[in-house]
Amino acid sequence: MPNVTYAGTQVSVNDEGFFTDPGQWREDMTPEIAREADIDPLTEQHLRVVKHVRHEYEEKGSGPTVRALGKSSGVSVKELYELFPKGPAKLAARIAGIPKPRGCI
Template identity: 70%
Template sequence: MPTATYAGTEVPVTDEGFFTDPAYWTEQMAPEIARESGIDPLTAEHWKVIEFMRSEYAEKGTGPTVRALGRTSGVSIKDLYRLFPKGPAKLAAKIAGIPKPRGCI
């Protein structure tokens, strides 16, 4: 299984770089994952989405789709694409340290 090192901690990830166990994630890792994905710096808006993604995963066992994220996170779909340009649900999930949401390609 592949691993990645963030904030000095080695974590197991999928071939696409998603955490296999969200329990390994820490807030200190998020800026490194974001930079690796072309987002720097993380703003308060980014953190709102990241925290929402983690909360949804904890509650439902999967991250929300882009539509659900736009409807329920308090951030519009247009803003989601501005914040996470290469696929909001997928990229936000990666930065939030949760598995890739169902339905993301």
């Protein structure tokens, strides 16, 4: 497993860049992870989705699918794809430091 450094802290990630231990994630890492995922600038709307994804993971033990995210986050599926063009559930999960959601390729 590779190690990367975000906000001055070394963390373990898998080959796709997802944290192997979600407990290592801190909110101040978010801008660096987002830039690495080609999301720059990171807007308040992005942060809203990322925080929601993180909350869902903490509550349910897994990140939401795109469809569930569109229903529960207050952000439409269309807007989710505008914010996270390469896959909203997958990118938001990666930025939130949680495992890749089920069903994501």
